Amino acid sequence: MARRPEHSAPPEIFYNDDEAKKYSxxxxxxxxQVEMAERALELLALPEDDETRLILDIGCGSGLSGSxxxxxxxxxxxxxxxxxxxxxxxxxxxxxxxxxxxxxxxMPFKPGTFDGAISIxxxxxxxxxDKSYHNPHKRLLKFFSTLFSSLTRTARAVFQxxxxxxxQIEMVTAQAMKAGFYGGxxxxxxxxxxxxxxxxxxxxxxxxxxxxxxxxxxxxxxLYTDRKSMLDFVGTPEEERRINYIKKRDACREARGKAPKKxxxxxxxxxERRRRQGLxxxxxxxxxxxxxxxxx
Amino acid sequence: xxxxxxxxxxxxxxKGVKVGYPLKLRITKKDLVESEFNPTFIERLLPKLDWSxxxxxxxxxxxxxxxxxxxxxxxxxxxxxxxxxHHLLFEIDVLEGEMECPETGRVFPITDGIxxxxxxxxxx
Numbered sequence: 001m002a003r004r005p006e007h008s009a010p011p012e013i014f015y016n017d018d019e020a021k022k023y024s025x026x027x028x029x030x031x032x033q034v035e036m037a038e039r040a041l042e043l044l045a046l047p048e049d050d051e052t053r054l055i056l057d058i059g060c061g062s063g064l065s066g067s068x069x070x071x072x073x074x075x076x077x078x079x080x081x082x083x084x085x086x087x088x089x090x091x092x093x094x095x096x097x098x099x100x101x102x103x104x105x106x107m108p109f110k111p112g113t114f115d116g117a118i119s120i121x122x123x124x125x126x127x128x129x130d131k132s133y134h135n136p137h138k139r140l141l142k143f144f145s146t147l148f149s150s151l152t153r154t155a156r157a158v159f160q161x162x163x164x165x166x167x168q169i170e171m172v173t174a175q176a177m178k179a180g181f182y183g184g185x186x187x188x189x190x191x192x193x194x195x196x197x198x199x200x201x202x203x204x205x206x207x208x209x210x211x212x213x214x215x216x217x218x219x220x221x222x223l224y225t226d227r228k229s230m231l232d233f234v235g236t237p238e239e240e241r242r243i244n245y246i247k248k249r250d251a252c253r254e255a256r257g258k259a260p261k262k263x264x265x266x267x268x269x270x271x272e273r274r275r276r277q278g279l280x281x282x283x284x285x286x287x288x289x290x291x292x293x294x295x296x
Numbered sequence: 297x298x299x300x301x302x303x304x305x306x307x308x309x310x311k312g313v314k315v316g317y318p319l320k321l322r323i324t325k326k327d328l329v330e331s332e333f334n335p336t337f338i339e340r341l342l343p344k345l346d347w348s349x350x351x352x353x354x355x356x357x358x359x360x361x362x363x364x365x366x367x368x369x370x371x372x373x374x375x376x377x378x379x380x381x382h383h384l385l386f387e388i389d390v391l392e393g394e395m396e397c398p399e400t401g402r403v404f405p406i407t408d409g410i411x412x413x414x415x416x417x418x419x420x
Contacts (some may be wrong), residue, residue: 007299045389050339051337052334052336052337052338054341054344056383075302075337077304079413081414083410086410087410090408090410095331097297097298097300097301098410099297099301099305099410099411099413100410100411100412100413100414101413101414102414105309105413105414105415105420106308107412108306108307108308108309108319108413109304109305109306109308110306110308110346112303112344113344124325133417133420136320140308146308163363205325243364296329
């Protein structure tokens, strides 16, 4: 597997003049960045009234994602930690304003400023501690809470990012939830190694837009969807289908007069069967089939 | 940096700063850029703007005569004022200058049109 750039150097060092130049000359990088920005804008689900909105672009880099926003007639302000990338953005004469800043130090904007926020391939940088005083959890919380306040109360923030593992996803979503966001993770092309893309969709308000939490699931859920059915991520999630399937299987067993699997009756019946076969079996006690406490 | 962006910036990220707004702006070099006049966008933007910061920006940009100190009512119906606002907020590009935090006096420099909002270790 290719080395992850966030393991090689901090972002302000990694995106030096050489790396920044790629983002204005390499047509493949440009194509991918633009494609992801278009997708993020789609997930942002701005009202379709052709009005100009003010969008925050976090990790704007050379302004490639910003030009997608410009094409849709939106105003944008970008924040990035790499001066080299921002210099390219200024050179390209992008319409939006760019600011040199670190996500982990918080967004330097007054409350209720933006109608939405997008971020392309930036969030994973925040999961690393590049300096001795960096604490990824704290930096994520600071970032999400200041972002939450700088958005309007009906806004969304969409992050395309490259999580390294499921722990990182959990860390990011936990801190976003702590900051007050609702939302979920949308995965495009889940079965393709190359085209697979993660989009974290966060919402500041509007309980009606929330995907329904089921069973033990929190308000955050991972939705695996393909591009075609990905129009509305509040639609039927995979979990719902799977839970229904388990319910159906248990219902079938019950109808045949059998206890549901892993239940006390099921275990007792199994032990009885072993005794009849003459096998060594522990006696039935009040502890049989008792749930372990969460401490174990 | 456009003056519309200036209106949104705070120094709240600095440890211990409560409001951090409005930043004190000083312009040493500015440029004029052309931008399309979009009255509906400015109208939508009005409730988000802080008028004292708009006025302060106008004074720094030597356009104080165009912008009244107190926020007038029904700005949306005043076409001339809307155009002046548009000129102030979107057509003046600050190339060099600085912004000062009103509480701590910390200075954020603006170079090549890019404000530097990075903080030091002890300020986070």
